[in-house]
Amino acid sequence: MVIERRPLREQIRDELMERLTRGEFAAGTDVNEAVLAAELGVSRTPLREALITLTGEGVLESNQGRGFRFAPVSRKEFRELVAVVAALESLALESSDAAHLRKIAPELLRLAQGFPDPVAEHAVVDRRDDEWHGLLLSGCPNERLLDLLTGVKAGMRREPVARESEEHCEIARRLLEDDLPGAIEALKANWVGGMERMLAHIPQE
Amino acid sequence: MVIERRPLREQIRDELMERLTRGEFAAGTDVNEAVLAAELGVSRTPLREALITLTGEGVLESNQGRGFRFAPVSRKEFRELVAVVAALESLALESSDAAHLRKIAPELLRLAQGFPDPVAEHAVVDRRDDEWHGLLLSGCPNERLLDLLTGVKAGMRREPVARESEEHCEIARRLLEDDLPGAIEALKANWVGGMERMLAHIPQE
DNA sequence: CATCGGCATTTTGTATTCAGAATACTTAGT
DNA sequence: ACTAAGTATTCTGAATACAAAATGCCGATG
Missing domain, CATH: 1.20.120.530 (GntR ligand-binding domain-like)
Known part of the structure; x- marks a missing residue:
């Protein structure tokens, strides 16, 4: 039996996508990192890493000093x-x-x-x-x-x-x-x- | 005059791409985060964020516990x-x-x-x-x-x-x-x- | 009553610290 | 001399700490 070991950031990314498809996040709302991290039971660091990968995929967008928000698709x-x-x-x-x-x-x-x-x-x-x-x-x-x-x-x-x-x-x-x-x-x-x-x-x- | 303010991770990403096209990083070599961060004059945190975005773009690849390496293109x-x-x-x-x-x-x-x-x-x-x-x-x-x-x-x-x-x-x-x-x-x-x-x-x- | 300015609070962006895994090294045993 | 176990060291992954920017609140002022 092989124990799967993936970095937290990937697990978090998947979990967020899962929740997104379940419609838990409204488009346009911004992410509160501390709250979301607490909810997921992880620290802000891997959460931010996940948010950054999602930004690369166009799911989120980020503004300097203003954090991340779920990108509304026009x-x-x-x-x-x-x-x-x-x-x-x-x-x-x-x-x-x-x-x-x-x-x-x-x-x-x-x-x-x-x-x-x-x-x-x-x-x-x-x-x-x-x-x-x-x-x-x-x-x-x-x-x-x-x-x-x-x-x-x-x-x-x-x-x-x-x-x-x-x-x-x-x-x-x-x-x-x-x-x-x-x-x-x-x-x-x-x-x-x-x-x-x-x-x-x-x-x- | 507008003062440009971009997150460090983006500046780092660009700098790394710049160095990459200048041929400073051989394909297949792995990144030593501490050394590279010191070289760039930043901490590991924004550097890692840049490395993660580059991974999303396929420039790097990451292995659990082994960090990042410049992905050799076969x-x-x-x-x-x-x-x-x-x-x-x-x-x-x-x-x-x-x-x-x-x-x-x-x-x-x-x-x-x-x-x-x-x-x-x-x-x-x-x-x-x-x-x-x-x-x-x-x-x-x-x-x-x-x-x-x-x-x-x-x-x-x-x-x-x-x-x-x-x-x-x-x-x-x-x-x-x-x-x-x-x-x-x-x-x-x-x-x-x-x-x-x-x-x-x-x-x- | 609306608006502006300053203070308090929240939240992000970055640095630092800590724990655990991977690698390198040393040494004991054959 | 070679192997292998055990140990030391290095490095990553994650958590915490800190500084600065942004937001919100409240009162002063027109």
Whole structure:
């Protein structure tokens, strides 16, 4: 049995992301380091380290003397992030092994058809969607790309995702037919569509 | 006159990147925090914060109990990063304002033609290349994309860049002719070509 | 009643200290 | 002479301490 030993800052980072997806932190609110550290049962030092990594990922922003705050994603930024994610996922799909894609296509279709109702709890929908996209990109050998993707996606995880089961099915079907360009097109359409649906929930600035 | 006040961690980060491009840190060597902090005239705390941000950017890597080390970029990783940068710069160019591109095209051509000899000092070549790509993407409204790009590029800045003046001219010429798809193609070719040339300097793992 | 200035309090940014893990070294035993 | 256990030293990871900046409060003043 291997005892896992990770630096506190990483555990804290994960915990904060977890809480963020559970909606515990409202966008725009600033972090009180002492309070949060006490709540987590750690000192300010590793907490600040975690906050700094999250700042690098765009989840937080920092101002000199004013500490950290949860970065509110404006409509503009949201569009920007979606464009980036769409491009990166396309690249990932493009550089994936064709045989592997063929192999996982049925599973993707099955999962997409079994997607929970859109009105289900956000956390559940999120997890399922993550799972699906994770499987979709599981054949991508570009590890740096995948790392980058998780980071960028973390920066978007503020508003509930609003994905469409049908669009996912479409992607899976294209892959079943060995139509990679078509799948990429469908993937981009999925992001654009998802973006429009999500923007409906983000207030005008 | 505005007095600039930035957190120490950011100044340290920049200073470290500066030193890195000057070739002061060999890849693979690990950081001695106390020594480096003394050298910079700061305490370990903001230094560690800078090291953590650089880890997020892929410049360093950290191992539990063993501290930070300058991440050696393997040939594989280098390829991965180039693919990502090419895709991101393409997206940036794609989403740029066409009129703006037309306007800067002559300047781009002029700069490309005046590129220093490839055998010039690395730091100089680097700065010129940065400048050129900065101007090329100056019309891109997607700020998050640009931020991401600088981060990813930071992770590659280990080996001297080996860019070709002619390829840059080609991109500029396409823009002059209002041929955006052609410019994007040339840009991708530039990255692929640059990659091949750079890989010659990176030892096999 | 609104506004400005000064004081008190809070909170961040940085330095310092402390504990524990990793590495280097020494020495005993074969 | 070589190995290995035990010890000393170094260095990281985390906690605490301190200084300065920011915020809030209150009263004086127009």
